Amino acid sequence: MTDLTAIGRRTLLGGLVAAAAIPARAANGPRHLTLAAIAAPTALDPHFYNSPTNNQALRQIYDTLTVEDVHGQLQPGLATSWRNVSPLVWEFDLRSGVRFHDGTPLVPDDVAFSVARVPQVPNSAGPFLSFINSIERVEATGDTSLRVVTNRPNPFLLRDLGSIFILSRRLHENGATADFNTGRLAVGTGPYRYTGFTLGERLELAGNDAYWGGRPDWDTVSIRYVSNGGARIAGLLAGDFDLVDGIPAQDVARLSAQPNLSVAGLNSAHSAYLFPDTDRDEAPFVTDRAGRPLGRNPLKDVRVRQALSLAIHRAGLVDRLLQGQGQVADQFAPLAAPDRLPGLPPLPTDLARARALLSEAGYPNGFNLTIHGPSGYFNGDAAVLAGIAQGFTRIGVQTTAETLPLSVFFTRATRREFALFLSTYGSTSGVDLLRQIVATRRTEERTGAFNRQHYANPDVDVPLTGALREMDDDRRLALSRQAQQALLNDLGVLPLFYVRYNWAGRRDKVRYEPGNAYGHTNVNYARSAA
Template sequence: MLRSALLATCMLAAGLAAAQAPAQAQPQPQPTRTLTIGMAGIPTGMDPHYHSSNNNNAQLRQIFNPLLDLDTQSRIFPVLAESWRNIDDLTWEFRLREGVRFHDGTPFEAEDVAFSFARVPQVPNSPGPFTPMVRTIAEVRIIDPRTIHVITREPAPFFDRDITAIMILSRRIHANAVLGDFNQGRALIGTGAYRHVSYAQGERHEFTRNPDFWGPRPAWDRVITRYMTNNGARVAALLAGDVDLIDAVPVQDVQRLSQDPRLAVFTADSITTSYLMPDTVRDQAPFVTDKQGNPLPRNPLRDLRVRQAISLAIPREAIVSRLLVGQGRAAEQFAAPALPDRVQGLPPMATDLARARALLAEAGFPDGFRMTIHGPNGFIPSDADILQAIAQGLTRIGIETRVEVLPPANFFTRATAREFGMFMTTFTTSTAANMLRQVVATRDPVTGFGPFNRQHYSNPAVDAPLSEALRTMNPERRLALTAQAMRAATDDLGVIPVHYLRVSWAAQRARVRYDASPIWYTNALLASPAE
């Protein structure tokens, strides 16, 4: 785990110094270590409770801490809570770390945990809220200054995993903080390993080591993240030595950079799935017309046969093998292969253009129709190219398809406002049940289900077993219910899976090692000096 690696590094450095120094030698000042990162994705907001996106979460983890976190093997480890346990089906006990302070000296207290959990559902205008992670909390009881009990309304088997997503804020510092306060840096005060120095949205973010950090000394004294959405510019900056580390290595450059003796490439099979989400609800879908641009008498995306035809037209294997040069895997369900509760043994999703045309004819669209699919540009490797490949496949079966890509912040705002007929995006999580809960389950503000269900899809065959799974403590029964819900989602194609991401980072070999994250987090916490 990360904290163990940091601690080991610090102990090793201390041991070497002791062995080599003269008995009476005075301590020598340590050279300043600066890490410069070229990052492809631009965060959409600096409030850690505003938008659950990989870019946001990765950057903000350097400043803020959760109670518990996930390492790069998806194992839970303690952070602000030094231990935790399930007392009974409804009660979780957390023992809080002692002596932790926020960057301005404000002490971390048990009341801050209650404040943070309560704040999450109140953040306005979130394009991707964290609400499901705290949806089951009925009460937070402060037993003593270092012990809290979280009482849930129903059994919540994933609660400890869920709250790894929730950064802990201070009720004293952040009680009235809004998104603008975080974006301007005024509220970027956490308990994390790095302190905020400056932030220019879309350009760069600078951090400095927190000298009062409660954990092992961070590896870097200064961290500069440069937001570089252009693939060529990002690779060129690495080759020129202007940055030490880049993420989202273009798929066509992975092999070339791997063979460069000056560089090291670090790769992981992610727990991220790319998918299409069609509008299956409204009678008229935006950007879906006949081939002359006129409204259709009905929304074709509501017909399962049309969704099946779309899926059959997607050249998944060709996208992975040719377009992504093997950097990924064709999807056969919504959940990525590394997720422990995914369905086993599902067949590959076929590509069959003749069958797709026949299904369109059966659905009453023998001549097809016209559609625009939308997506973010620069959010995942080759996203615009993947969309073009999908559009070409759909056009071959008679669905005349155009592509429009947008900057991620604009895209997610418009997708949440339901401005698209069909769009492509991704979802990352550590359990299949949570993927379904967040993206496929019927939207419900009371339970917090479906915050990423931007097209308001609804399917009782998914909701019923999923709801039961999420309150079932027995792991075998929970696995069976999750599989039932996943099969229903796969059969109905309310979301149409495309591929599972393989993600890569490249670094100056003599400078940096990187612990490649299946969550595709890019930050200084996962980077260590190469020496």
């Protein structure tokens, strides 16, 4: 595992990020960039909803204290250095001279305000609570210094703070989510300023010439949200878009061969998985073969989950449906997580064994099942869901695949309306992945923020809780792997593959270089080709 404690104890100079992540504008380069993105943010309130589509839009406008680079390593953001002075106390130095887009200076109290605001934002389907649950208080110790006091040892504090966008108490106190969407409060310290937003359609930005990391490449940026992959590609080829993300898998090779285009790819830290309802005695969208209620939830039986896993041909999903644009999963944690389980064989496909397990579990004739997934969340999501349904049907579980628009899908998933659904989550830490997705939901501890199926397993929770508090690297690694192995044994989630993201741009206009491990599309990684 990455030595977070050691990282926290050494001083990291702020110039590192400025040099590595923020391009300087070419003297005669183009000033306007048009980007077509696959998915739109649901809000511009940076504490409203922790999702990849929201976060990639927010990182254009707002900053965090720390950031992760493309290798998952921590780098300075608004904080230039930090020290873990005792198990419960961290000290941070802020960049001097940083101002919000309206000229308001950044002060240490803004960090305290931002942390305190997170649990106050109403109606979030994916809150940021787990990132601040260990923080007891934040206090200024100088004009550009602050202290974070935790209620328990937290070796992941630096990464947690990399997920909390910093707002201004002076500007944003009492601000509602709607005030950010209208632009009135969409004011950050980031490289680009808000100039316009139409929900589901577009985000307009202007370069922040006073940005602490250096003047951005682009004077203005138009981000259009186009969920249809063919339409994004057609717009790129027609010259309507300078850069597009979410390149359909079948188009990667064709676009890469075109001399006027530049294609970039990233094997990301996003894990694609199926999440079964193992909590309720009766689950929706599960019936017998005649369409009648079963009277019990077959997904609660680990043998049924094993059978479903054995029915998934993961290599086929990646090789055929995704045209090789992904990596087959052998566990939940992605390849970018240094604490993942080592030396595992591929997850097997065995239809005969799957049928036998169903019979052992009391379902010799199978049952009917509808599985759900998002449409336009990642490339090929609908095709993947259909391919999984075909595999289930082959073992006697007659399965229908239903995809839904993002906003509808995640709202319904949060309401627990599905028996089994497809999703992804990105993390460079196996511990964080489990904390967010499968840790038992406990309001007071703010765990399981994305545990939408209310999964609960003490064999996972106990070592996971220990890992989240253990400052010793070796002991933390052992606890992390114990929790991950328990989850894999139980198949509380069914791992599928690790997502690959691709971008294509006009070679004479822009070069895109992924700057983080998550596949977030960030205009600051789009460099002028002039």
